[in-house]
Amino acid sequence: MNPTIRKFSFHLFVAGFALIMIYPIVWTIVSSVKPESEIFRKATSLIPSEILFENYASGWAGFGSFSFGLFFKNSAFVTSMVVIGALISSSLVAFGFARLQFRYKKLMFACLLATIMLPMQVTLIPQYILFDKLGWINTFYPLIVPAFLGGIPFFIFLMIQFIRGIPRELDEAAVIDGCSTFGIFWRIILPLCTPALVTVAIFGFMWTWDDFLTPLIYLNDTELYTVALGLKMFADPSSVTAWGPMFAMSVLSLLPQFIVFLIFQKYLVEGISTTGLKG
Amino acid sequence: MNGESQVVTNNGAIQKKIKPMTWQSDLKRNIVGYAFISPWLIGFIGYILGPMIASLYLSFTDYDLLSSPTWIGAENYINLFTNDERFWTALKVTFVFVFISVPLKLAFALFVAMLFNKDYRGVGVYRTIYYVPSIIGGSVAVAVMWRELFGMNGPVNALLKLFGIQSSNWVANPDTALSTLILLVIWQFGSPMLIFLAGLKQIPKELYEAAAVDGANKVHQFFKITIPMLTPIIFFNLVMQMINGFMTFTQSFLVTQGGPMDRTLFYAVYLYEKAFAHFQMGYASAMAWILLIIVATFTAIIFKSSSSWVYYESEGGK
Numbered sequence: 001m002n003p004t005i006r007k008f009s010f011h012l013f014v015a016g017f018a019l020i021m022i023y024p025i026v027w028t029i030v031s032s033v034k035p036e037s038e039i040f041r042k043a044t045s046l047i048p049s050e051i052l053f054e055n056y057a058s059g060w061a062g063f064g065s066f067s068f069g070l071f072f073k074n075s076a077f078v079t080s081m082v083v084i085g086a087l088i089s090s091s092l093v094a095f096g097f098a099r100l101q102f103r104y105k106k107l108m109f110a111c112l113l114a115t116i117m118l119p120m121q122v123t124l125i126p127q128y129i130l131f132d133k134l135g136w137i138n139t140f141y142p143l144i145v146p147a148f149l150g151g152i153p154f155f156i157f158l159m160i161q162f163i164r165g166i167p168r169e170l171d172e173a174a175v176i177d178g179c180s181t182f183g184i185f186w187r188i189i190l191p192l193c194t195p196a197l198v199t200v201a202i203f204g205f206m207w208t209w210d211d212f213l214t215p216l217i218y219l220n221d222t223e224l225y226t227v228a229l230g231l232k233m234f235a236d237p238s239s240v241t242a243w244g245p246m247f248a249m250s251v252l253s254l255l256p257q258f259i260v261f262l263i264f265q266k267y268l269v270e271g272i273s274t275t276g277l278k279g
Numbered sequence: 280m281n282g283e284s285q286v287v288t289n290n291g292a293i294q295k296k297i298k299p300m301t302w303q304s305d306l307k308r309n310i311v312g313y314a315f316i317s318p319w320l321i322g323f324i325g326y327i328l329g330p331m332i333a334s335l336y337l338s339f340t341d342y343d344l345l346s347s348p349t350w351i352g353a354e355n356y357i358n359l360f361t362n363d364e365r366f367w368t369a370l371k372v373t374f375v376f377v378f379i380s381v382p383l384k385l386a387f388a389l390f391v392a393m394l395f396n397k398d399y400r401g402v403g404v405y406r407t408i409y410y411v412p413s414i415i416g417g418s419v420a421v422a423v424m425w426r427e428l429f430g431m432n433g434p435v436n437a438l439l440k441l442f443g444i445q446s447s448n449w450v451a452n453p454d455t456a457l458s459t460l461i462l463l464v465i466w467q468f469g470s471p472m473l474i475f476l477a478g479l480k481q482i483p484k485e486l487y488e489a490a491a492v493d494g495a496n497k498v499h500q501f502f503k504i505t506i507p508m509l510t511p512i513i514f515f516n517l518v519m520q521m522i523n524g525f526m527t528f529t530q531s532f533l534v535t536q537g538g539p540m541d542r543t544l545f546y547a548v549y550l551y552e553k554a555f556a557h558f559q560m561g562y563a564s565a566m567a568w569i570l571l572i573i574v575a576t577f578t579a580i581i582f583k584s585s586s587s588w589v590y591y592e593s594e595g596g597k
Contacts, residue, residue: 121566
């Protein structure tokens with residue numbers, strides 16, 4: 001085949017398939033600005049007769065006294081706390097494993113690796129019972145506290161790998177200059193870890209923002225609902241009547257993830273390619 | 280300084296002096312080390328190990344959260360295997376889901392990764408577009424989207440109608456509901472694709488050139504170079520996707536609610552129902568342990584078999 005034809009057929013095929021790939025998302029976005037009557041009557045059409053933002057206004061108003069703004073506020077709070085917790089705990093623990101010597105380190109490391117692949121269902125029930133005994137059901141604590149306790153072992157593993165790549169001579173020079181262990185961590189290692197910290201923050205955000213199971217189990221009051229739960233309530237098949245606002249809020253709930261993806265695409269792609277982190 | 284001068288004067292004295300010092304520094308080193316890993320260690324003991332032991336104990340009890348657990352021996356396990364038809368349904372559905380969706384997803388991811396392993400202009404943009412569905416993973420919005428897309432009046436049916444194909448509600452039809460969910464997870468093939476792509480870029484070009492000189496065509500090259508060189512990555516993707524497959528929850532819970540007629544009753548959904556709708560915590564714990572054993576068994580099988588099909592360059596390729 002001649003290279004030009006080859007190139008052309010490549011683009012034709014890949015671009016055509018790209019349309020199929022993003023069609024569901026485009027359809028949802030278009031449906032969110034369509035007049036209510038058109039969403040299913042002209043289901044395949046991607047061009048609305050007029051563009052309406054009413055769906056967004058009425059969706060945002062939510063139901064009863066609960067606006068979607070509240071759910072976004074809750075999600076933003078939980079997600080930022082989880083990211084902060086993951087950054088602090090994963091960097092501290094990773095430094096310990098990568099640079100310090102202590103007894104039973106190998107055993108501890110083996111435990112860390114084992115937990116990476118542990119199905120969450122196994123600990124789900126006793127964790128629920130534990131949080132129930134602590135009186136934490138219907139609070140944000142079960143969603144946030146685990147992140148501060150190294151709850152996502154993959155992040156620790158990622159940071160360990162990164163710190164191991166930093167030359168030890170830097171630590172040794174700092175020791176000679178009279179730096180304490182914490183000083184080495186804080187002043188030498190941590191600033192050099194920025195790329196790994198960014199990766200942890202992005203994945204922490206992505207996973208927490210659209211997490212559904214944890215809030216579903218622990219949060220009962222509508223007041224505390226995250227975006228995922230609010231949307232679920234909104235889209236309950238037995239009660240849904242307002243399709244337009246439902247699509248509008250679906251789009252809005254995905255927006256933060258899209259924005260983060262577009263800005264930090266490089267980190268995400270690298271994070272997945274090099275460590276196999278699930279996106 | 281003090282210690283050093285003693286080395287010169289009295290050999291016996293330093294022995295005594297240094298020993299407590301190393302012991303002290305040893306202790307200090309351990310304290311500092313454990314201080315750094317303490318967040319994880321506390322979490323591991325309190326949040327993983329403790330709960331696992333508790334869960335194993337609870338699986339032999341009858342527990343409803345209100346009264347204290349009563350020991351009933353292996354009754355939960357016996358009931359599950361002999362007396363619970365829905366447990367077998369959930370197992371069957373989950374196995375079908377995992378064994379169809381994981382290979383298809385990986386094959387598709389590899390196919391697309393090979394397409395993108397070119398220097399054509401615009402490949403970066405395509406890669407982004409193909410990855411977009413995977414960003415939003417298991418979110419509620421995606422589940423809602425899928426439900427309406429394949430619903431009675433959704434665009435999929437509208438499109439089929441144009442070709443004169445009899446429409447049905449894909450999500451509510453017992454024969455198609457599971458396929459709809461399988462399609463959903465295959466659609467999100469982005470992560471394995473990126474991992475494959477990174478792997479493909481590592482394969483030395485000389486291998487292909489040498490093979491071409493020897494007269495190997497593209498198909499030969501694919502089976503004799505690409506696949507063997509990628510086996511460590513296929514292995515990794517297989518393990519990760521399989522574990523995730525067994526734990527799939529949101530898609531079934533939100534798109535089909537486990538229905539119609541339990542045709543999409545995923546194991547994780549049934550476990551959730553037992554634990555958090557019926558509050559049969561002991562029974563659900565037994566289910567969780569059976570899941571762990573299933574996942575561990577399959578992981579072990581893949582690991583064991585890997586020596587015969589995974590190629591590691593550093594070992595000279597066995």
